[in-house]
Amino acid sequence: xxxxxxxxxxGVLIAPDKVLTAAHCLYLKNTDHWLGADRIHVVxxxxxxxxxxxxxxxxxxxxxxxxxxxxxxxxxxxxxxLETPLGEGIEPVAPGxxxxxxxxxxxxxxxxxxxxxxxxxxxxxxxxxxxxxDRVLTHDCDAVSGDSCSPLMVTDADGNVRLLAIHxxxxxxxxxxxxxxxxxxxxxxxxx
Numbered sequence: 001x002x003x004x005x006x007x008x009x010x011g012v013l014i015a016p017d018k019v020l021t022a023a024h025c026l027y028l029k030n031t032d033h034w035l036g037a038d039r040i041h042v043v044x045x046x047x048x049x050x051x052x053x054x055x056x057x058x059x060x061x062x063x064x065x066x067x068x069x070x071x072x073x074x075x076x077x078x079x080x081x082l083e084t085p086l087g088e089g090i091e092p093v094a095p096g097x098x099x100x101x102x103x104x105x106x107x108x109x110x111x112x113x114x115x116x117x118x119x120x121x122x123x124x125x126x127x128x129x130x131x132x133x134d135r136v137l138t139h140d141c142d143a144v145s146g147d148s149c150s151p152l153m154v155t156d157a158d159g160n161v162r163l164l165a166i167h168x169x170x171x172x173x174x175x176x177x178x179x180x181x182x183x184x185x186x187x188x189x190x191x192x
Contacts (some may be wrong), residue, residue: 010110011133012151012163014191016085021149022182023078023166074135074186077149077167090133092184092191093154093162099127099137100154100164108141108167108179110150127152135186136168138178143167147185153183 009025026035047131100106125141143150152165165181172178184191 008111009148010150010167011080012149012166013086013089013105014079014086014163015089017082017168018089019079019080020151020166020187020191021078022166023076025148028079029090045170051095073168073180074132074182077182077187077190079187079190089151089165090151092163093164097162099130099134104139105138105155106164107153107155107161108139108143108147108150109153110147129173130183135177136182137165137181137183138171138173139165139167139181140149141167141179143170143179 011019011021014020028035041097060103104126105123106125106127108125109119111119122142126137128138128140130137139152141152147167148169150167151163152167153161154164155161163184165183168180168182170177171180
């Protein structure tokens with residue numbers, strides 16, 4: 001997702017015309033305003049297919065900070081409707097499905113700042129801990145700037161890849177730098 005004001009974030013298709021991303025990617029710190037839909041452009045795989053963004057939904061309260069010291073991390077998500085559908089989306093993990101145990105494969109994919117135009121995939125990373133009623137989790141995937149909203153995915157018993165959470169940003173726990181992610185269960189019906 002490219003911002004006309006500069007910068008980019010990763011997004012993930014959850015339906016042919018719906019992109020899930022981090023809400024903080026829509027916020028302009030210097031003006032203290034949310035970007036209008038006309039300021040966002042979605043490009044599929046950095047090179048193929050693109051679409052303008054129609055109005056987007058953040059949930060559930062747009063007045064709650066999604067960036068900075070007062071952020072409510074479980075609200076750091078937004079669903080954008082695309083003017084032109086880009087393809088099949090990835091299905092979220094069904095409600096009630098357990099997170100993978102340490103050592104079980106967790107996948108993270110994104111357009112990180114260190115490889116802007118190439119989708120990178122990190123395999124075999126782990127969920128470390130859940131917080132805020134398991135709406136927020138920490139992980140050890142190699143996510144850097146640009147990876148905001150990169151999907152954290154699991155593979156089910158049938159080999160289908162499912163969306164578990166989206167990366168929000170870095171954090172620290174116990175003196176270690178970790179990734180912070182918003183679980184899809186925090187998003188309710190907006191991602192189903």
